[in-house]
Amino acid sequence: MGRWGSGAKKQKHFAWAAPPLYAARTVSEPVPLEDELGDVLEKAMRRAGLSEEALAARAGVSTNRILDAINYRPDFSGVELCRLAAALGLNEIGLSALGCGRYPLPSLKALPFVVYPLRMRHGIGVANAYLVAAAGASRGVLFDTGPGICALEAVWPLSIRSVDAVFLTHVETEHAGGLCDVVERFGVRAAYCPAGAEAPCSAPIGEGERKDFPAFSVTAFSTPGHASAHNCYLVEAAKRTGGPALLISGDLFFAGSVGCAHYCPRQLVTNLRRMLEAVPRNTVIAPGHGPMTTAENELRYNPFVV
Ligand SMILES: [Fe+2]
Numbered sequence: 001m002g003r004w005g006s007g008a009k010k011q012k013h014f015a016w017a018a019p020p021l022y023a024a025r026t027v028s029e030p031v032p033l034e035d036e037l038g039d040v041l042e043k044a045m046r047r048a049g050l051s052e053e054a055l056a057a058r059a060g061v062s063t064n065r066i067l068d069a070i071n072y073r074p075d076f077s078g079v080e081l082c083r084l085a086a087a088l089g090l091n092e093i094g095l096s097a098l099g100c101g102r103y104p105l106p107s108l109k110a111l112p113f114v115v116y117p118l119r120m121r122h123g124i125g126v127a128n129a130y131l132v133a134a135a136g137a138s139r140g141v142l143f144d145t146g147p148g149i150c151a152l153e154a155v156w157p158l159s160i161r162s163v164d165a166v167f168l169t170h171v172e173t174e175h176a177g178g179l180c181d182v183v184e185r186f187g188v189r190a191a192y193c194p195a196g197a198e199a200p201c202s203a204p205i206g207e208g209e210r211k212d213f214p215a216f217s218v219t220a221f222s223t224p225g226h227a228s229a230h231n232c233y234l235v236e237a238a239k240r241t242g243g244p245a246l247l248i249s250g251d252l253f254f255a256g257s258v259g260c261a262h263y264c265p266r267q268l269v270t271n272l273r274r275m276l277e278a279v280p281r282n283t284v285i286a287p288g289h290g291p292m293t294t295a296e297n298e299l300r301y302n303p304f305v306v
Pocket residue numbers: 127172174175251288289
């Protein structure tokens with residue numbers, strides 16, 4: 001068990017006032033990745049218990065250039081990126097793509113329900129919550145609450161007037177802020193947090209538990225790693241409409257990276273692979289930070305999937 005702390009990050013994100021809408025159409029998102037090459041190297045070094053000097057010696061790269069990358073000034077050749085990937089046990093193709101600033105993101109296919117990504121600024125970053133509703137519905141189901149009710153209301157879609165349920169991926173300020181305010185404001189009938197978490201106004205939900213709504217179901221997966229109490233949620237259409245499922249991944253993993261392993265790096269990576277292999281390849285991934293992606297894309301390119 002260990003801890004990957006997060007270093008000082010440069011400001012690189014902005015909040016969006018008007019969230020895009022995902023319905024029966026193909027879309028791609030102009031949202032920056034949560035992590036750059038330096039973030040990934042830093043997380044991988046902590047997982048491996050390597051200092052910058054130790055990684056430099058193992059990969060045949062100067063310590064100063066590793067430090068430059070961590071400070072968002074990467075300048076590695078393709079060969080050096082391959083050596084860094086080998087030294088850290090990372091996916092060579094994905095790390096090389098990140099190093100070139102070209103991490104691939106897929107076009108997202110039509111979903112059998114509507115997804116509103118709610119992107120809210122918190123500190124120097126942006127936290128994502130997601131609202132899922134049947135097409136044309138005025139009520140929905142909310143995944144995470146963002147940093148608080150004011151931030152949430154600023155990006156809330158006008159067409160959704162009430163919330164059937166809230167599911168928290170984990171209890172951190174940027175994802176679960178103001179839960180009780182949200183419950184009161186939107187007349188939430190039920191709020192759920194991961195089993196083992198302490199969150200007011202909510203009940204625990206654990207591995208394999210499923211809740212059914214008129215247009216879709218939500219199944220919880222217990223995925224500790226970033227936090228000891230962390231859930232992912234799989235949203236599947238109630239009827240077989242042929243569209244992909246949606247996986248709310250919280251801070252377990254992002255497009256091109258993983259969350260900081262505040263609880264356990266080994267369990268985080270184990271749960272990353274478990275989730276990617278448990279869902280169909282065309283499943284759309286909705287992470288707690290950064291752009292949406294697909295299971296297939298992350299199985300191919302995520303640096304932490306080898
Ligand atoms: Fe987060």
